[in-house]
Amino acid sequence: MKKFKKVVLAGGNGYLGQVLAKHYSSLTDEVILLARKPKTKQANIRTVVWDGKSEGTWAENLENADLLVNLCGKNVNCRYTPKNQKEIINSRVVPTRLLNWVLERLENPPKVWINITSATIYRHAEDCAQDEINGEIGYGFSVDVCKKWEASFFETSIPGTRKVALRMGIVLGSTDGVFPRLLNLVRFGLGGKQGDGQQYVSWIHEQDVALSTQWILTHPDIEGIVNCTAPNPIKNRELMRLMGKAYGISMALPCPTWMLSLGAWLIGTETELILKSRWVLPSLLLASGFKFQYPTADVAISDLVAQAKVR
Structure with missing residues (x-):
C-alpha cells in the first residue's frame, strides 16, 4: 500500500518537476502534473493542461490532494x-495567486x-551564514522577485492547507540544471x-530536494519559510576543484570577472547568477531532524559525476 493518494x-514538466514526479511515483497512487502542453500518461503520472492564468476544469484535480x-x-x-x-515576475506571481484563489473555493484543498x-x-554574504531565523534580505531585482513571489503566496490563508515557502538553493543533478x-x-x-572564487555556493543534491518535500x-509542525540547501555550503573555487578531481582532470583555467561579464553578455544572461555569494543554511530542516543523503559537496559531486560518466 502506498503512503499517499495524490500529489500535484x-x-x-520542467527538470525539478520530473525529479519530484519520479520520486513520488512509487509512493503515491497518482501524480498529476499541471502543464501547458499535454503529455502521454506514464505509469501513474498524468498531465493535466492549464495555462497558469485562469481557472478551468484542471482545478478539480486539486481536491483531496496530499501535497501541492x-x-x-x-x-x-x-x-x-x-x-x-x-x-519573470508574472510567471511566478500570477500562478501563485491563481492557486490561492482556487484553493479557497475547494471543499477539500491539498x-x-x-x-x-x-x-x-x-x-550577498561572505562574512556569515544566512538562515530562516537571522538571515538578512538582500536588494536588487532577483531579491525583489522573491519578495513579491512569497508575498503572493502568503497573502491568503487556506483553512486546512499548511503552507511552506521552500527557499531553494542551486539544485545539482546529473541530467539538467547547472551541474552538467x-x-x-x-x-x-x-x-x-569563477571571478575570485570566494563566493559561496549554497547547493543541494536533487535527491535531497525530493526527500525534503516528503519530510515536510x-x-x-513545519510551516512558513524553510531553507532548502545542503548544510555545508562551499566556495566556488572549491566546488570547481572538487568537480575536476572527481572527473579526473587537473587542468582548470580560471574565468576572471571581466571574462564572465563578456561571456554573460554574449550568451544573454547575468553575472549575478555566478558571482553572488549565497551562504545559506537549512536551520529549520536540521532542527526538525531531517538527514541529508548528500550533506557535503564531495559526496554529491562524486555521485553526479559517476552518473554522468555512465551516460
Whole structure:
C-alpha cells in the first residue's frame, strides 16, 4: 500500500518537476502534473493542461490532494531587460495567486502546499551564514522577485492547507540544471574558479530536494519559510576543484570577472547568477531532524559525476 493518494505538481514538466514526479511515483497512487502542453500518461503520472492564468476544469484535480508543489516560473538565466523582468515576475506571481484563489473555493484543498521559491532572497554574504531565523534580505531585482513571489503566496490563508515557502538553493543533478554545464567546462579544461572564487555556493543534491518535500509533508509542525540547501555550503573555487578531481582532470583555467561579464553578455544572461555569494543554511530542516543523503559537496559531486560518466 502506498503512503499517499495524490500529489500535484504545478509547472511540473520542467527538470525539478520530473525529479519530484519520479520520486513520488512509487509512493503515491497518482501524480498529476499541471502543464501547458499535454503529455502521454506514464505509469501513474498524468498531465493535466492549464495555462497558469485562469481557472478551468484542471482545478478539480486539486481536491483531496496530499501535497501541492508549485514550481512555476520563467528561467532567470537571461538578461534582465524590462520585458524579461516583467515575465519573470508574472510567471511566478500570477500562478501563485491563481492557486490561492482556487484553493479557497475547494471543499477539500491539498493538505500541504509547498511553493518553491529561492534562497537568493538573502543578501550577498561572505562574512556569515544566512538562515530562516537571522538571515538578512538582500536588494536588487532577483531579491525583489522573491519578495513579491512569497508575498503572493502568503497573502491568503487556506483553512486546512499548511503552507511552506521552500527557499531553494542551486539544485545539482546529473541530467539538467547547472551541474552538467559546469561539468562541460571541466571537460574542456575551463573548470577553474569563477571571478575570485570566494563566493559561496549554497547547493543541494536533487535527491535531497525530493526527500525534503516528503519530510515536510509528513511533519505537520513545519510551516512558513524553510531553507532548502545542503548544510555545508562551499566556495566556488572549491566546488570547481572538487568537480575536476572527481572527473579526473587537473587542468582548470580560471574565468576572471571581466571574462564572465563578456561571456554573460554574449550568451544573454547575468553575472549575478555566478558571482553572488549565497551562504545559506537549512536551520529549520536540521532542527526538525531531517538527514541529508548528500550533506557535503564531495559526496554529491562524486555521485553526479559517476552518473554522468555512465551516460
